[in-house]
Amino acid sequence: MSSKPMRQRVEEYILELQDNIVSSFEKLDPNAPAFKRDSWVRAQGGTGKSCVFAVPFSNDAPGATTAQETILEKAGVNISVVHGNLPNAAIKQMKADHSSLPYDPESNISLPFFAAGISLVIHPRNPHAPTVHANYRYFEVSKPAEEGKAGEVVAWWFGGGCDLTPSYLYEEDGTHFHKTLKDVCDLHGPSLYPGFKKWCDEYFFIPHRGESRGIGGIFFDDLTNEPHKRIPNNDEPRPRTPDEIFAFIKAAGNAFVPSYLPILERRAHIPFTEQERRWQLLRRGRYVEFNLVYDRGTKFGLQTPGARIESILMSLPETARWEYMSDLGSDENTEEGKLLKVLRTPKEWV
């Protein structure tokens, strides 16, 4: 056990993870421009660092396949460490999953919170290389601080996950990605992967399209020492103490590079057609639809006065496309139709 407070340990870890992830992408494509590092300060309390990859506009012509092209098209690996006050209404909402939170409907008090997390979205250029998203975060609520010392922590939890969004389906990529995540989960408890895989399929669903955003991965929230609704058997071994849960979070975060980079490496240089690029841009349109219409984090961010919009919408692709009644994907025997079939009926990958 470390003697440092958890908030500090999490902050140190996500800084290190951000560095590792960004370096891995930069090593993979040494001739591409470096990620742009952008540190910021939140007026209401906190700091962050965005690492963003983008290429100049003229490289962007759909269908262009020149040799100088970068592997990534648009990517962001962001961390933020913020604090502030939770209004009573927000405490009420959180109470359902965190019984230790003091909530008094009559009162109008707000409680100090702390939140630290890493969030990343990688959109590669090649239509055969999947988009990937990951997010790991720690949340803490305290009693109001007395003068000169921090308030006692009354609730804490971790959340996160990682999911893959291909435009073209390569079975071996789906299996590799899910197996890497499952192996990490299984080391920390047998019901983590099954519970979090199912949660991921349910969360990244686009109701108005009747399809998932991608082929899933893991998704979880509110992981703490209390019984958890999404883990069926609460007597089974699983991480429960802050140290145990943080160890699991670190293992999952560290699995990001091995879960994704081998896939990116083998798909980034496959020659592609104009139709494949077009299909990728249509799929990116769906990505935009999910993120703007359903994603809780995005919706919460857009509604938060003073939120950093550029960081919140960093997840959106560089280019997206919408066609009325597109013919692409309508035939189940095409590669496009094969993907849609899996998005409509999530499968077990491992």
Next chain:
Amino acid sequence: MSSKPMRQRVEEYILELQDNIVSSFEKLDPNAPAFKRDSWVRAQGGTGKSCVFAVPFSNDAPGATTAQETILEKAGVNISVVHGNLPNAAIKQMKADHSSLPYDPESNISLPFFAAGISLVIHPRNPHAPTVHANYRYFEVSKPAEEGKAGEVVAWWFGGGCDLTPSYLYEEDGTHFHKTLKDVCDLHGPSLYPGFKKWCDEYFFIPHRGESRGIGGIFFDDLTNEPHKRIPNNDEPRPRTPDEIFAFIKAAGNAFVPSYLPILERRAHIPFTEQERRWQLLRRGRYVEFNLVYDRGTKFGLQTPGARIESILMSLPETARWEYMSDLGSDENTEEGKLLKVLRTPKEWV
């Protein structure tokens, strides 16, 4: 006064208006592919006709400026005439603006509704030519029908509007567009344009960006014989009877072509740079943000089981773009910055 029921008169009018509008665009660009006419039937009751313009993918490279290019990039002119049942919860919501609606919180009845409307979005290819949107609609609620005859109408109203979204600001275009709409409004009542212009600026606002979607036009809803909250002086002359309001709606609908086509004609062939195309695509990203996050019609449609998603999302541009911390628009002395300034502080055009 016509002896035909209003629902039939509206249906006939929007069919005719759709034809006129589509023909106007087709005449303007005779070498472009024709609009694709697509009639559909709603399983839950009703029919519609979508007229959609799209060009093959390979013409789409940003920055391409070859002579064969079409004036429009993506456009839809849709009508729908649907009926069904309004659940009690929906009646409760509508009650606020329509006191004649019978609403009983204890009851669980639903009331038959009828809705007919025309909705169009035109995205031209040239960054100097603005996007335009218009929508005119009629809504009717009846008592449950008795066998063999239609139920008595208990509430009816018209809604609609028309608004312009340029990527580059041409003062004369803004003035022409607003003046055409104002002239039509003024013939039907002195406070229509001021009230509906303000409502339009308020409605098409993107809070998380602190900017309007475009330079406005007119927007209104719930126009009926009852006093109207958004028309300050209800003693002033304005259309009140069904015939008078329908006459205003027709005048506004008929003003669409003269309000927009002269602008499109003079901007469609201006040579443009890669940067201008890039800025246009970034502005289309904002269009997507507004429509998916805030537009009431879109949100309602996405939440409606069995809704025709392809018609609802027809409003989205063919291509949209997102950049992290884009430099474009940040300098007030550039053409891009000049547009942003007006979007942040709507102005009086007439």
